[in-house]
Amino acid sequence: MIEFKNVSKTFLLGKREVxxxxxxxxxxxxxxxxxxxxxxxxxxxxxLRLVNMLERPSTGTVMIQNIDVNALSPKxxxxxxxxxxxxxQNFNLFNSRTVAGNIAYPLKLGGLSKQEINQRVEELLQFVGLSDKSKDYPDQLSGGQKQRVGIARALATSPDVxxxxxxxxxxxxxxxxxxxxxLKKVNQDLGITVLLITHEMHVIQSICHRVAVMENGEVIESGDVFDVFTNPQHLTTQRFIQSVQQDLPSETILKEWRSRGGKKLYRVIFKGDITNDAVLSQVTQKHQVHFNIVYGSVRxxxxxxxxxxxxxxxxxxxxxxxxxxxxETIVDIEEVAHHES
Known part of the structure; x- marks a missing residue:
């Protein structure tokens, strides 16, 4: 659908290349x-701006549906x-236009008739849940309502992306x-491909199928969201995941655990159906070992x-x-040095 092939973008700031x-x-x-x-x-x-050529790549190719968008004529x-x-992020609505007027704007540019525009605007207002706000102006709306208007306007021309x-x-x-x-409804009900950027990992976790992590202009890690979340390879990815997944207890809890004679901690990762199995109980009973869950979560x-x-x-x-x-043959397990925790 969208393919970036060895794409780079360099800006000149004075004599300095960025x-x-x-x-x-x-x-x-x-x-x-x-x-x-x-x-x-x-x-x-x-x-993101390279996709619709608001910026053109310095090198490389951006393909959309097997078309090199950099090679297209202006028309x-x-x-x-x-x-x-x-x-x-900031909605980009026209404050002088009503909600309906904002949604209608790209349709007017497309040369549709008034009847076609009104019908399409009504459909979109219903889709985003703002049928009762058509005559309101942006400054009368909440932030969430403004973004719904922004989504409706973006959908007006029935885009693929x-x-x-x-x-x-x-x-x-x-x-x-x-x-x-x-946005999930847009993807599922309308079949539209959604490409989003964010600095919030919980957004990725909530709705994305796949993710790419960028740092200093490079993609440092990519893959299915489940795989990246459960087995992050890069330190930056690990930092993002830590922002939504508190997988270590506080120092206060660890201090109390140490005071009771705790010496070694092990992190055990369960993935998929095995999460519902009594793995710990079965293995520890087999070897007559007791276990204590110091901290953890299932999500x-x-x-x-x-x-x-x-x-x-x-x-x-x-x-x-x-x-x-x-x-180790059943789950992912590693020793966590308590002084580093």
Whole structure:
């Protein structure tokens, strides 16, 4: 659907070159929600602007449906942009136009009749849940309502792709959840491919199928959200995941655990169906070892269970080693040095 082939983008600031995007190769499949995450300055916004040629690549190719968008004529590019909707962090609404007027704007540019425009606006207002707000102006709306108008306007021309540039960053958590549910509805009900950028890992966790992590203009890690969350390879990815997944107890809890004689902690990761199995009980009973769950959680990612537990073992040292060897064949397990925790 969208393919970046060895794409780089360099800006000149005076005599200094700024490498905003460095040799990025990525494929966004048709019908998926693909997230790009990175800290400020990672290059994600620049990468996004290359899709609709608001910025042109310095090197490399951007393909949409097997078409090199950089090779399009101005007229062809205008037509292609009609198939790419875009929503923004700051909504970008016309304050002088009503809600209906904002949604109608791209339709008027497309030369549709008044009847066609009114019918399409009504459909979109119903889709985003704002049928009763058609005559209101943006300054009469909440942040979440403004973003719904932005989504409706982006959908007006029936695009194939919806680009979301930090679409939830200006919203409170409850409103963010509502907008994410709406974006998921856009993807599922309308079959629109969604490409979003964010610096918030919980956004990726909530709705994305796949994710790419950017740093200093490069993609440092990518893959299915479940795989990246449960087995992050890069330190930056691990930092993002830590922001939504508190997988270590506080120092106060660890201090209390040590005061009671705790020496070694083990992190045990359960993925998928095995989360529901009594693995710990079965293996420890087999070797007559006791276990204590010091800290942990079980959560759902992409309709799969993911368990993360911190455990200490009590018993004969040889029996504990046998227990660990058995567990290693079933789950992911590693020793966590308590002084580093």
């Amino acid at each position: 490498h905003a995007v460095r040799n990025v190769s990525l494929t966004v499949n048709e019908g998926e929600i693909f997230g790009i995450i990175g800290f400020s300055g990672a290059g994600k916004s620049t990468l 062809e590019l205008r037509e292609r942009r009609r198939n790419i909707g875009m929503i923004f 919806l680009i979301c540039d930090e679409a939830t960053s200006a919203l409170d958590p409850e409103t963010t959840a509502e907008i994410l549910r709406l 759902e990612l992409q309709e799969k269970l993911f368990g993360n537990l911190l455990i200490s073992f009590e018993g004969n040292s040889e029996a504990i080693q046998k227990t660990l060897r058995d567990l």
